[in-house]
Amino acid sequence: MTTPEPVTDEELDELDELAQAATPGPWFVRHLDDEHAMNLVAVSTMPDTGLGERWPHFDHRETVAATLVQSPRYVDTADERWDENARFIAAAREAVPRLLAEIRRLRAQPWADVSEGGPRQAN
Known part of the structure; x- marks a missing residue:
């Protein structure tokens, strides 16, 4: 494996x-269902209620992304990892800004050498 x-x-x-321009978080995974979007796995600004709401009993403006819209087949990955993908997308909303801040914090440390992509040796 090569080192990136x-x-x-x-x-x-x-x-x-990109993170600042995106819809504010936190984001959640929601499981919704209706005759127009059977088995909809969505990333939403609202938590899942466990009720599998059917349209119009959920607000479409709360949906950030979908990883499965099964019938008709609008969104459906071949590996069937729609739940895993939705959890990753939802987690990334909070994780990416935190990771960026951590990288910047570490690079600001006196032992950091960003020009070489790694730490300097202490004298």
């Missing part, structure tokens, strides 16, 4: 801009 190139400051800035 270190993330540049410009790439961190781009990711930060």
